[in-house]
Amino acid sequence: METLRHVVVLVHLVGFALLFGAWAVEAVNRRLKITRLMNWGLLVAGVAGLALAAPWGVSYEMNYTKIAVKLVILLVIGALLGIGSARQRKGTGVPAAVFWLIGILTFVNAALAVLWR
Numbered sequence: 001m002e003t004l005r006h007v008v009v010l011v012h013l014v015g016f017a018l019l020f021g022a023w024a025v026e027a028v029n030r031r032l033k034i035t036r037l038m039n040w041g042l043l044v045a046g047v048a049g050l051a052l053a054a055p056w057g058v059s060y061e062m063n064y065t066k067i068a069v070k071l072v073i074l075l076v077i078g079a080l081l082g083i084g085s086a087r088q089r090k091g092t093g094v095p096a097a098v099f100w101l102i103g104i105l106t107f108v109n110a111a112l113a114v115l116w117r
């Protein structure tokens with residue numbers, strides 16, 4: 001059970017890497033774009049995160065407040081990706097605040113995961 005949980009954590013991290021990596025590529029190229037890989041990263045991190053939110057394969061007390069905060073942040077990132085994609089399709093471009101918030105909130109969620117014990 002514990003090994004399976006570690007595998008799901010690994011999948012969760014791959015989702016984070018896809019989302020943050022795809023965002024970083026756009027940021028360094030100075031393109032305020034939403035890409036498909038960002039949506040996939042969010043989906044993978046979200047599904048694996050929900051699986052990890054249940055207390056299986058753990059021998060310690062889980063921090064449910066932290067998990068709830070991470071879930072809310074994930075939903076906000078999802079909304080921002082949706083707003084950004086819609087603007088992009090309309091040809092008006094992704095608002096800078098929407099683009100930067102996606103990266104910042106992804107980073108915040110990873111920081112919460114690692115630093116809030």
Ligand code: HEM
Nearest residue numbers: 016045046049050052053067070071074106109110113114
């Ligand atoms: C963009 C969204 C997210 C990012 C960037 C993210 C990032 C991370 C990272 C980097 C870790 C590893 C921390 C460590 O092992 O010390 C982690 C673990 C975890 N995450 Fe997330 N996460 C996200 C969303 C979520 C969501 C939505 C949930 C639950 C609803 C969640 C639940 C968990 C749990 C329970 C762990 C601990 C796994 C364990 O050690 O058993 N995460 N997350």
